[in-house]
Amino acid sequence: MSETVHRWMEQYPELGSGPISTEPYISPEWYEREKEKIFRKVWLCVGRENELPKAGDYKVKRVAAADTSVILIRGKDGRIRAFHNACAHRGNTVISETGEETFGGSKAAIMTCRFHGWVYDAEGALKQVPSEQRFYDCFQKEKNGLTPIHLDTWEGFIFINVAEKPETGLLDYLGDYATHFAGFPFNELDYGFTYYTYLDCNWKVAHDAFAEAYHVDTIHAGSFPNVFSTGLQNVKLMGPHRSCAVCLTLSAKPTPVAGIANRLAGASLVSVRGESMLPPTINPDKRDDFAFELSVLFPNTLLHISEGIWFTHQFWPTAHNKTLWEGRYYVKAPQSHSQRWAIEHAMTLQRNAWLEDTATMEDTQRAMQSRAKLEQHLQDDEILIRHGAVVVDRFVNA
């Protein structure tokens, strides 16, 4: 046997092999330190550029772990900028939020605060203050624009960094992760489904449940019964980020409706497809059992790519034991009603698999909070979880 049972530990001995403490998953104090040392310091992926196609289009996204809501708005110059959603007057939100994400647009590319009608442009400048003459000499419009947030983009993804001065630029932060995924046609596969829910668990419990393939044979025995995990391949740790290939074998022919859907669209993760759109860095050995690349873009984004599909999970903590989960699933826009139907089938199956994934998370959190077990044990194929724990610890204790 050429692959040893501890090959990832042998490849990355610096991560160690001991048990992992559960304290970071259940401690409110630890979470406060994560907010300060991680979520207020690093680049966070908050959307796609094509969510805001026209000048004046905006999205407001709540980022509780950074104690703010972020306005992303495309200016008349075509650039997307980010600002805190806070009015310079008395701190009201400039754009009224209707939920975790609020979409809107303004042909004139301006934002007007509902409270007293202060008007800002898409560059953040304060343009108009009703009854301006009644403010005092110390008030200057030009010094009271919206507070900007650092923004940069990579492969169509929008990232923000709420630090006053980020320690690194986005590309330095992404490092080898950026080159690993470069060239995948994210923009061509832009037909995206979004699901979300609030989970009563720590964000890392959610991360961990998705960051291994050890669970496929048990947890997905319902939705993917003819699929068996053949383990991880090509584990690659890249600074705080991590990636690997998930390999699965399909041991039976598809069920009747699934067979029709696969033939029409090839949109399901467990269907067999034709030629490759993957960058050469992905599945470099061209393994037949390659199913998808599973990666973690630190801290809270899981990005997966496969032939004709990509999907993300994002875990947005709102408390030490509460997490907003967002799952997004992207395929090429259908050209016909039958393709649209096939995508509906694939998405339904994927949603059900995600329902199976999320089923364990609140139970895990409750059990951890009992403190009956103070450590968790990881096997070699759970290396992404181990790396996650090591990286979080490094940031929090930096």
Added chain:
Amino acid sequence: MTGTRLPDDFADLAPFLHWALPTPDQRYNHRRAASREELRAFYDAMLPRIEAILTLVDDYPLGALPEELRPLYRLALSLAEVAPHIELYGGAPGVPYAFEETRFLAAHGDQDTALGQPPAAAA
């Protein structure tokens, strides 16, 4: 009345018109509320007809489906929702060993799928 009738060739599916629902949320709620027997009967009636339905609706460009064909297409979309329960979950109306389904929200849940629009990004 348009919207509640099927083309003559598919008149045998009329007993299942209650599955001709426009939005993903409606279809998923209907599936959750159905009995095992209702799921099975719908699946068994639809499976032999699904390819003919998809061939027929493909006579029209995506998003330009005539009103009178929409109920038929919506039956097909309900089959996509129901099929895993018959083919994989032993006929159970719910997803077994799953997170509470009603807490899982789809941003596109209230869109009329037959209109062929891209899925909404936020609810």
